[in-house]
Each structure stands twice: as C-alpha cells, then as structure tokens.
Amino acid sequence: MKMKKILALISTFTLALVTACGGGGGAAQPESPGNTETPPAQESQGETAVPELLPEEGAKLVVWESRDERAYTDAVAKEFTEKYGVEVLVEEVNPTDQLTKLGQDGPAGLAADVVVFPHDSLGKAVTSNLVMPNDFFEEKTRNNNTEAAIQGVSYDGVLYGYPRAAETYLLYYNKELVSEPPTSMEEVIEFSKTFTDKSKNRYGFMFETGNLYFAYPFLASTGGYIYGNGGTDINDIGINSEQTLQSMEVYASLREILPVKSGDITPDIKRGLFTSGDLAMDINGPWELGGYKDALGDNLGVAPIPSIGGQPAVSLSGIKAWYVNSYSQYPQAARLFADFAISKEAQLKLSALVGSVPTNNEAQEDDQIKNDEYISAFTEQFRSSVPMPSIPEMANVWSPVGAALAEIWDNNKDIKETLDKAVSQIKDLNSGGAAK
Incomplete structure (x- = not known):
C-alpha cells in the first residue's frame, strides 16, 4: 500500500515536468523536457487548487462513451478542445463491453485513452494493469466528490477513477x-x-x-x-x-x-x-x-x-467514472480530460441531458438538482446507499x-x-x- 502511494506521488511530480513519447503499443514513458516554467495554480469555482498539468505536444485523444450519454461527452470534448487545443474523438462503446475491449486492444495501442465502465469491474481492471491511478488530481477529486463515490472508484486504498455520476434506485x-x-x-x-x-x-x-x-x-x-x-x-x-x-x-x-x-x-x-x-x-x-x-x-x-x-x-x-488507459500514448492529456469532464458544470450538464445523479458535492446542492423533483429524490436515496x-x-x-x-x-x-x-x-x- 505504501509503495503504491509513493509511486503515485513520484508519477504526479514527474508528469508535471515532462511529456510522454508518442510511441507504439506500450504505456507511454517520459523522455523529453516539457514546459520548464513554474506552472500556475488552477483555480475553479472553489475547487481544490493543484499545479497545472499540460497536455503532451501533438496529443490527440480517443474516448469511449455509451450511445445514451454521448451528447454529454461530445459537448465536453468540444469545450476541452477549445481550452487545450487537443482533438478528441468520441467512439460509441457500451460501458459493460469496455473493460473486455480494453483488455484486448489496450496492450496493442488500439484502445481509447479514456474509458468508462461499471465500478464493480474496477478490481479486475486494476489487477490486469489496464488503468492508471488518479494521482495528479487525487486530492481535488477526493475533496470535490461524495465519500461513496470515492470509495466506489478506489481499489486497495488507491484512487483510480474520476467519478461523474451515481446510480441507485x-x-x-x-x-x-x-x-x-x-x-x-x-x-x-x-x-x-x-x-x-x-x-x-x-x-x-x-x-x-x-x-x-x-x-x-x-x-x-x-x-x-x-x-x-x-x-x-x-x-x-x-x-x-x-x-x-x-x-x-x-x-x-x-x-x-x-x-x-x-x-x-x-x-x-x-x-x-x-x-x-x-x-x-x-x-x-x-x-x-x-x-x-x-x-x-x-x-x-x-x-x-x-x-x-x-x-x-x-x-x-453504482458509480460511473472515467478511467485513464494504462497504455495511453498521451497520459497527461488523458488525465486532463478525465478531470475536466467531472467538474461541477460537466456533471450538471450530464444530469440535464440524461437525468443522472451528480457525485460532485457542489453540483448536488445546485438549484438545478435541488429543484428537480426526480433527481433530488435519487440524490437523497444515494446518500443512504453504499457502492457495490x-x-x-x-x-x-x-x-x-x-x-x-x-x-x-x-x-x-x-x-x-x-x-x-x-x-x-x-x-x-x-x-x-x-x-x-
């Protein structure tokens, strides 16, 4: 457990200083210096400030998403591209099929950089070395989301997911x-x-x-x-x-x-x-x-x-969350997208489009959620739930x-x-x- 935390911490500082290579099928390895200037702190609507992470030069991302929720991801991808200059291609893959497809295509460098699958499959994904820890944005993610959501997207004490919505009955x-x-x-x-x-x-x-x-x-x-x-x-x-x-x-x-x-x-x-x-x-x-x-x-x-x-x-x-593919050629850009796509604003957008329950604490308290008879009821029940x-x-x-x-x-x-x-x-x- 301590070794995992140490490795995650090393990864956090390393990724802030270097860019990953654009090579073949394996996980990207840092090679050349990136932006050597001291990065400014990120500030957004009261969220936890963290050092800025920059996308790799020439980064392009592939994101897998369900057909039902693609409208949300298309909108977020467009905003992400406008902000970071990183092209994002959204491909439709059923979330229940993504882990199997990631296991088949990931090592060959053919899988999406950012994926989403049911959180009860996380243990299998981690033990198969298919997803990267949510290390750079860990503190921010923990502070901004409910305890149940964080528990759901963690495995063996390590945070892997970027929670975007909760689901209960x-x-x-x-x-x-x-x-x-x-x-x-x-x-x-x-x-x-x-x-x-x-x-x-x-x-x-x-x-x-x-x-x-x-x-x-x-x-x-x-x-x-x-x-x-x-x-x-x-x-x-x-x-x-x-x-x-x-x-x-x-x-x-x-x-x-x-x-x-x-x-x-x-x-x-x-x-x-x-x-x-x-x-x-x-x-x-x-x-x-x-x-x-x-x-x-x-x-x-x-x-x-x-x-x-x-x-x-x-x-x-169940907690729906983004995960970063361990074999991504652009792990910094992928981390940035996953974090960008779970902001308060992004989760409210998702809720408005498909009726999902936000995991973001501030989003749950937003008038959009509190004034919606149906979503607020799901939110109330979620607070009395435990993640699978x-x-x-x-x-x-x-x-x-x-x-x-x-x-x-x-x-x-x-x-x-x-x-x-x-x-x-x-x-x-x-x-x-x-x-x-």
Missing part, C-alpha cells in the same frame, strides 16, 4: 393511486392489503425479489453487508449476520402482499404493470424515469425507499445470493439456513479462484 409511485408515499414497509403492507388483487393482476408494491441488487436493502438496512471493511475483506461476509436476519424477516413478510414467484417478477412485467396503472409502487432505477414520466406525466411520484426494520433503507449504488464492492470476488456473490433469495421467497425456506448455505458457496468460489 428508489420508490416510484402513482399519485393517482397513492396519495402520500409510504415511509415504512409496514405502511407498504397496509396499503397493499387493500389494493393487491392477484386475480386482476393488480399489485400495490413490487421489486425484483430474486435480484441481490434490488433486494440489498433487505440485507443491509439493519446492519448487514456483503464484504466487510468497505467491501474489500473477502474473509468477512455479512450476508448471514444477525443484523441481516432482522431486515430479511421484513423481506419474507412481503410475500403476503406480493404473491408472485421471484422468477415472474421481471423488468418488463413491472414496467407494463406500472405504466398501465396496475402497479401502485415500484422500486426501480433512473433508467425507467423517462418512460415512466411519459406514461404517467404529473401522476408520477418518487420517494426514498421506505424504512426497513425501523431503519433507513440502504440501497446499492469493486473487488473481483464480487462476481462470486450474485448467483449464490440470488438463489438464496429465490428459495426464501418462493419456497419459504429458513432464512438463516439458506443464507448460511449461500455464504458457504461464496467462500468456496473465492478459495477456488473463480473470480479471476
């Missing part, structure tokens, strides 16, 4: 059916008893009961967790802890008002029921916001997830826990015994190296 409700959103699961049950009618395919409340991502509040709200020490200790699994059992009892009690097999609760089914008025409340993410607004208009309401076991509901969150563990062993959790949830929900299996079995399976997978 909350309670959507139909105002025509629900006058006031419930604040507790007890209130959810009380309402649903009067509304649910399985014979008419009508339900008061629904979520993907067999999906760990959406069921996490019923594991964690009373103190449970996946891996200990901020999601990094694979020897400390809290899925079957005593704290978890308390909130899982609430989970099991919801079968009374949602008498549907876990496998029959799919995104498509929920979407159809909610938009047709046959589902009063749905736990879902921001990807449904546009469609739900189109279907319900002013009748669409959003609220934090109701409390569980007397405690605020703790959801899982980013270590490679997270891949070993999804299937065993999903199977356990289905057994508890569908077959009324004993909660403690079923979760104990899931934890045993996770330990076996971890010890067998299945996460590699």
